[in-house]
Amino acid sequence: MNYTKISLALALGSTMGWAQTAEIGTWAGFRKAATSFTFDDNAPNHVTHAAPAFDEYGYKATFNLVVNWNPDWSGFQKMADNGHEIASHSNTHGQNMSGEEASSKKSIEGKIKQKYGTITVAYPNCNVPGMDALKANYIAGRICGNGQEVMGKDGPSDWFRVPAHMTGTTGSFNNTNAFTGAMQQAIQKGGWVMFLTHGFSNAGNNGNANYSPTDLNAIKGALKWANQNDKEIWVTTFRSATMYIKERKASKIEAQDGGAEGTMTFELKHNIADNISKYDYPLSIRVKSDWKKVEVTQDGAALESKIDGGYIYFDAVPNAGKIVVKNADAPAPESSSSAEPESSSSSEAVESSSSVTALPIQAFDDRHTSAYVDASGYITVQNAQGLNITVFNSLGNVVRSTKGIGCEQKVFSGAKGMYVVKIGSKAWTLNIK
Numbered sequence: 001m002n003y004t005k006i007s008l009a010l011a012l013g014s015t016m017g018w019a020q021t022a023e024i025g026t027w028a029g030f031r032k033a034a035t036s037f038t039f040d041d042n043a044p045n046h047v048t049h050a051a052p053a054f055d056e057y058g059y060k061a062t063f064n065l066v067v068n069w070n071p072d073w074s075g076f077q078k079m080a081d082n083g084h085e086i087a088s089h090s091n092t093h094g095q096n097m098s099g100e101e102a103s104s105k106k107s108i109e110g111k112i113k114q115k116y117g118t119i120t121v122a123y124p125n126c127n128v129p130g131m132d133a134l135k136a137n138y139i140a141g142r143i144c145g146n147g148q149e150v151m152g153k154d155g156p157s158d159w160f161r162v163p164a165h166m167t168g169t170t171g172s173f174n175n176t177n178a179f180t181g182a183m184q185q186a187i188q189k190g191g192w193v194m195f196l197t198h199g200f201s202n203a204g205n206n207g208n209a210n211y212s213p214t215d216l217n218a219i220k221g222a223l224k225w226a227n228q229n230d231k232e233i234w235v236t237t238f239r240s241a242t243m244y245i246k247e248r249k250a251s252k253i254e255a256q257d258g259g260a261e262g263t264m265t266f267e268l269k270h271n272i273a274d275n276i277s278k279y280d281y282p283l284s285i286r287v288k289s290d291w292k293k294v295e296v297t298q299d300g301a302a303l304e305s306k307i308d309g310g311y312i313y314f315d316a317v318p319n320a321g322k323i324v325v326k327n328a329d330a331p332a333p334e335s336s337s338s339a340e341p342e343s344s345s346s347s348e349a350v351e352s353s354s355s356v357t358a359l360p361i362q363a364f365d366d367r368h369t370s371a372y373v374d375a376s377g378y379i380t381v382q383n384a385q386g387l388n389i390t391v392f393n394s395l396g397n398v399v400r401s402t403k404g405i406g407c408e409q410k411v412f413s414g415a416k417g418m419y420v421v422k423i424g425s426k427a428w429t430l431n432i433k
C-alpha cells in the first residue's frame, strides 16, 4: 500500500510537481483588507495621545514630521522603537516641498533611527514635487483625498500619489462610524484605505497641527472596532502596507522537489531592486495540508506557524532562504516548536486578541532592535536580523529559540502571561494578555 502511494507521488512529481500548493496572502495574516492611519505636522499630542491609543492594541501608525517645526525627537524615537513609522513631511512645510525631498529625509534620519530610515513622505499642502527626487528617496508618497481613498488590493495607481481620507472638522471623518464605514468598504473591496489626521479637538497640545482637528475618541473607537475585527482588517503603517503590496505583487512561492519524507520545501522570491528598501517585510503564506503538527523554518530559523481549516499558516521573508515545513507528528520527541506549546487549539491565540498590551520596552541597542506584542497576540521583534532570539516563559523555561530574519518577525504566540524576550544581549519583558 505504501508502495502505491509512493508511486503515485512520484508520478505526480514528475508531471506536475509535488501536489504542494502554497499561496501568498493578499494581506498579512490572510486578512481581507488593510488600513493605515497617518498623522501630519508633529503635534506634541501625537506622542502623548495618538501613539498610546495605538499601543493599547499593538497597532502601528505613521507620523510625518516637519523638520523645522521642532519635533519631540526623543518621543518620536521611542515610537519608532515600538514599531511606529516616522516619515517626512518636508523641512519647512512650504507650498511645495520641491528641493526638500532628500534633505528632509537626511535630517530626520540624523535624529530618528529606524530600519531603512525615512522611506515614505507626505507632501505639505498635498502638492506633489518632482518625481525623480521622490523616487530617489522614497518608496511611496501620500497626497490628500482624491475620491479614491478606498484602494484595491494592489494599492494606488501611482505610488507617489497615494490618497488618504482627511479626518476632522473640515470633512465627514470626525466620528467612529465614518472610520469604520471606510474600513468596511475596504473589507468589501479586499483593499486598503488610508486616513490623514492632524491634531485633535480634545486632547493635549496640537503645536502647529491646527488644521482640521479630529475627535480623538473617533479614532479610539475606530481602533477598538478594528481590534474586534482583527481577522478581517490589518492596521499597519504606510511603509509596511506599501512594502507588503510591492512584495506580494512581485513574489512567487514555489515548491521544491525531492525533500526528505515528511517535509515540504519552498522558495519565496522576488526581484524588486531599489536602493531604499530590501523589501524584506514578511509575507503571509499558507499551504494546504492534513498534517496535524508542523515545524516551519526558514534558513534554519524557526518560524511561528499555526494549523487551521486544512492549511498551515506562517509568515516568511522573500529572498531569505529555503522554507522547510516538517511534519512534526512523527516520533521526534524533544522538539515541539509548533505554534502552541501549552494550549490545545492552534487558532486560539489569534482568536483571543481583544486585550493585548505590550509593557514598556526596557532596552535598546544601536540597531534599535525591539520587541512588542502585536494586535494578534504575537511576540514580534524588529531589526533583529541575524541575531539569536530566545523567548522564556514566567518559569524561566525556553519556549522559543530562533534567529532574526527580515525587518519584522513574529517569534512566539502562546498562553497568556509574562515572557522575557532576549535578542542578542538585550532583553524585554512582555505580557501576552
Ligand SMILES: [Zn+2]
Pocket (backbone or CB within 6 Å): 040, 041, 089, 093, 124, 125
Ligand atoms: Zn502638514
